[in-house]
Amino acid sequence: MNMEVIGKSVIRKEAQEKVTGRALYTHDYHSTRKLSGRVVLSPYAHARITSIDTSNARKVTGVRAILTGENIALTGESMRDRPPLATDKVRYHGEAVVLVVADTPAQGDLAASLINIQYELLPVVHTPTQAFQNNAPLVHERLGEYKKEKDVYPVPGTNIAHHVKIRKGNVEKGLAESSVTVEAEYSFSPSDHAAMETRSSIAEIRPDGTIKIMTSSQAPFMVKQLIASYFNEDLGKIVVDTPLVGGAYGGKAAVQLELLAYLGSKAVGGLPVEIFNEREQDIIMSPCHIGLDAKVKIGADPNGIIKAMKIQFLWDGGAYSDKLIDLTRAGAVDCTGPYKVENVWCDSYGMYTNHTYATPFRGFSHSELSFAIERTVDLLAKKLQIDPLELRYRNAIKPGHTTPTRVLLNQSNVGNLQECIEKLRKLIRWEEGQVKEINERLVRVKGISCSWKTSTIDPNAPSGVILTFNRDGSINLMSGVVEIGTGTKTVLAQILAEKMKMNVEKIHVRMKVDTQTTPEHWKTVASRGIYMAGRALLEAADDVIAQLKNIASIVLRAPTEDLEVANSRVFIKDNPRIGVDFKEICYGYQYPNGNSIGGQIIGRGNFILRHLTYLDPETGEGNPGPEWTVAAYGVEVEFDRRDLTYRLIRAASVIDIGIVLNEKAALGQVMGAMSMGLSFAGRETFYYDELGQVLNPQLRTYRPLRYGENPEYLVDFVYTPDLQAAYGARGVGEHGLLGMPGALGNALSLAANVSLHHLPLTPELIWKTKAGKV
Amino acid sequence: MKLHTINLNINDQVRTVTVRTGDTLLYTIREKLGLTGAKPGCLNGDCGACTINVDGWPMKSCLMMAVEGQGKQIKTIEGLGNTLIQQAFVEHFAFQCGYCTPGFIMNCHSLILKKPDADDSTIKEWLESNICRCTSYIEIETAVKSALEKNKHHSN
Numbered sequence: 061m062n063m064e065v066i067g068k069s070v071i072r073k074e075a076q077e078k079v080t081g082r083a084l085y086t087h088d089y090h091s092t093r094k095l096s097g098r099v100v101l102s103p104y105a106h107a108r109i110t111s112i113d114t115s116n117a118r119k120v121t122g123v124r125a126i127l128t129g130e131n132i133a134l135t136g137e138s139m140r141d142r143p144p145l146a147t148d149k150v151r152y153h154g155e156a157v158v159l160v161v162a163d164t165p166a167q168g169d170l171a172a173s174l175i176n177i178q179y180e181l182l183p184v185v186h187t188p189t190q191a192f193q194n195n196a197p198l199v200h201e202r203l204g205e206y207k208k209e210k211d212v213y214p215v216p217g218t219n220i221a222h223h224v225k226i227r228k229g230n231v232e233k234g235l236a237e238s239s240v241t242v243e244a245e246y247s248f249s250p251s252d253h254a255a256m257e258t259r260s261s262i263a264e265i266r267p268d269g270t271i272k273i274m275t276s277s278q279a280p281f282m283v284k285q286l287i288a289s290y291f292n293e294d295l296g297k298i299v300v301d302t303p304l305v306g307g308a309y310g311g312k313a314a315v316q317l318e319l320l321a322y323l324g325s326k327a328v329g330g331l332p333v334e335i336f337n338e339r340e341q342d343i344i345m346s347p348c349h350i351g352l353d354a355k356v357k358i359g360a361d362p363n364g365i366i367k368a369m370k371i372q373f374l375w376d377g378g379a380y381s382d383k384l385i386d387l388t389r390a391g392a393v394d395c396t397g398p399y400k401v402e403n404v405w406c407d408s409y410g411m412y413t414n415h416t417y418a419t420p421f422r423g424f425s426h427s428e429l430s431f432a433i434e435r436t437v438d439l440l441a442k443k444l445q446i447d448p449l450e451l452r453y454r455n456a457i458k459p460g461h462t463t464p465t466r467v468l469l470n471q472s473n474v475g476n477l478q479e480c481i482e483k484l485r486k487l488i489r490w491e492e493g494q495v496k497e498i499n500e501r502l503v504r505v506k507g508i509s510c511s512w513k514t515s516t517i518d519p520n521a522p523s524g525v526i527l528t529f530n531r532d533g534s535i536n537l538m539s540g541v542v543e544i545g546t547g548t549k550t551v552l553a554q555i556l557a558e559k560m561k562m563n564v565e566k567i568h569v570r571m572k573v574d575t576q577t578t579p580e581h582w583k584t585v586a587s588r589g590i591y592m593a594g595r596a597l598l599e600a601a602d603d604v605i606a607q608l609k610n611i612a613s614i615v616l617r618a619p620t621e622d623l624e625v626a627n628s629r630v631f632i633k634d635n636p637r638i639g640v641d642f643k644e645i646c647y648g649y650q651y652p653n654g655n656s657i658g659g660q661i662i663g664r665g666n667f668i669l670r671h672l673t674y675l676d677p678e679t680g681e682g683n684p685g686p687e688w689t690v691a692a693y694g695v696e697v698e699f700d701r702r703d704l705t706y707r708l709i710r711a712a713s714v715i716d717i718g719i720v721l722n723e724k725a726a727l728g729q730v731m732g733a734m735s736m737g738l739s740f741a742g743r744e745t746f747y748y749d750e751l752g753q754v755l756n757p758q759l760r761t762y763r764p765l766r767y768g769e770n771p772e773y774l775v776d777f778v779y780t781p782d783l784q785a786a787y788g789a790r791g792v793g794e795h796g797l798l799g800m801p802g803a804l805g806n807a808l809s810l811a812a813n814v815s816l817h818h819l820p821l822t823p824e825l826i827w828k829t830k831a832g833k834v
Numbered sequence: 835m836k837l838h839t840i841n842l843n844i845n846d847q848v849r850t851v852t853v854r855t856g857d858t859l860l861y862t863i864r865e866k867l868g869l870t871g872a873k874p875g876c877l878n879g880d881c882g883a884c885t886i887n888v889d890g891w892p893m894k895s896c897l898m899m900a901v902e903g904q905g906k907q908i909k910t911i912e913g914l915g916n917t918l919i920q921q922a923f924v925e926h927f928a929f930q931c932g933y934c935t936p937g938f939i940m941n942c943h944s945l946i947l948k949k950p951d952a953d954d955s956t957i958k959e960w961l962e963s964n965i966c967r968c969t970s971y972i973e974i975e976t977a978v979k980s981a982l983e984k985n986k987h988h989s990n
Contacts, residue, residue: 069927071924071925072924072927074932075924076924077932078929078932078935079920079923079924079929079932079935079939080871080911080912080914080920081869081870081871081872081910081911081912081936082871082912083932084870085873085933087874088864088870090865090868090870166835166854166856254965254967255931255933255967256873256875256881256883256931256933256934256965256966256967257873257875257931257933258874258875304931304932305931306873306931306932306933307930307931307933307967307968308931309967338874338876338877339875339876339877339878339880339881544931545930545931545932545968546930547930724926724927725927727927728927728930728968728969728970728973729930731969731970731972731973732930732968732969732970734970735969735970735971736967758876758878758880759875759876759880759881759965760878760880764965764967765971766962766964766965766971767958767961767962767964767966767971767974767975768957768958768961768962768971769962770970770971770972772972773970773972
């Protein structure tokens, strides 16, 4: 296909805003009437609240209201287990307990510091493995009483919030028939998204009852639905605005501050109240990146062909189940990694612990499960003395195979993993060997991994697009996708420009989402922005083209079949000189005598995913997502055998992307995701003390990768179109990240000659593992 | 708390503003002067998103009190006009969400002014004070190096 606009590195539509400081994010919107909501956080991970004394705080000048948790509805996306402000007891360090609304942040902080809360400590659940034990303290004593969606399976009397079972084939038979088995356990603690824009929300209730919320969110439409549902508000009277979002990575898919801002505004007669997270609060109070304890057993024949996998995931969901339910399921449906496995047994448990509750993190359970699976695949390769790249190639998932939930894969719904592996082999010069000695201290070592991912979003998730014209023939594009940094809005403009064969500069995208006038896009998550909004957009473009041709056929006195659209013009196919410009017909065509026909052209399109199902509760059978993007990865480190430190030299990803829509934007997505993956793999985690307090809630102690610590990045693509997607494009926003923990873990395990089973992969971890201290 | 009415020279204009002793320069320029390009990413100097220029040098405005800004030449991202570094950031896709961008650009802008011949290690020393969570840093490296290069040609 010859493309004019698609594939080009079209400059982002919001580029000038962003390099001049004029781009506005939620906390940048000012009004002199905006009150400040400050939150008092729990210092303990698990404790009974015995008293709250707010009397001194109420005397502070500027204080308008002080709220505590009683009489507020329970919240939670799949199961209502979370009070917006803690009542009776606190379940994590950082949990919101009291909300102070004051004229200024300083007054609010002063008042907050004068609130006296007495706690009685309770035993802390530190890990999902501990939570899983029979005699573990309970995080939720009344688990059986919570209101929940029908496909949520909590086990009352335990800390199990949700359990997903995968039962495919006969795992015991498969293991018995295997000549080799490997088995290992893995664990890592929760960590953080650390978006540079901390979360913030502003709410006000207008005199006519309209609830206006502005929020830094990936899910403005969900904010609207949840506030209506939690607090019995009129859905149509809730309007949620989302301007540019300063990084999200899944962390802004959860709805939290919006609820506090709404409650705060309600307490002060509807005045606008802002909840702005300072960094420490963003890290410990707002939901975090999930932790995992995993057990993996793989059986294979002498050629390394995998016969069976038995897997247990204990997800560290923290104190509340909000998105844990979906994360538990997402981990289960792709539990084996991208390999053909006929016999699968997986128990994926969403566990309550006394940690900050978890929410999606770029990759949605996949980078996490991938670390466990890919380390075990390397153990299998080592045991069988088979090249780890070759072993993955032999077991790679292909059309004709089935997934753990028994979806039959075809040429369209799965990418070409073997081709990814082949390209990776060349990209990282695998034939030169995995290990290269530099000197007696230093050694350079390569590790590899593979991944796959489908999106497990709601089966009925919608996306809509509206197109309107300006009188000069240019087009306004409105989609509910939030611009979180991925450049989606610009790529949508490119898709429209390609489809209409017009100049992309003549397409104006609306950056801000407002739930009243922007058509709904379910949530900007799961690498599904272009996939869904792209299809809705193509339908809207077809609608516009049909309307343009209808008017033009009258003006040009030619049947619509003879007409073509390009360069903002409708013309006769075989005689392009006969035509009419968009600007002459997009608001109706006027004849010289004043008569007019047609009218304003408005295009509409929508998309809903097809044939998705809920999973069978006993076997997991069902269709969880539309397509599987596959990828292969390599990481090369320079390891110092004396002090066990290492330097990242090179990181590579080969992703089956279907088609590249915007080259530099796609490379940016992949390299940025790899950077985040290496940071997660190598350095990011929460450190807790014996009370369950987070010891590193600052960016100096929770330390993401910085400039100059990055390796060289190598990126290549494979192009297997997804026939259901606009121009065949597969999701790519998350995939660069998924394989980094596994590949880094495999490289360092080989380099240090020790099997590493935890994250982050620090020199200290390597030392402890060598010394048998983990 | 004591209030001070002070004059701040910001972006070549004198702005009169009343501040508390405890108001940081970041809080003051954002909340009192409407210059929201500098971002409150951490409020303790860890992330660099609030970087501005003070007398030409990069400064994290969350680490400076507003009253300390008197008598200084302060420049924020709003005071730059289509500089080489801004163009380079656009051209090389050196941002995604854009939140860290003003801080990075102000840091790079000072670097180009103060260290026009900066080598790799100097660039690293300067830019490691800022965090970008979206890009791989390679894009930012490409942008700053291309702007340094163009700047050399311009000044020659």
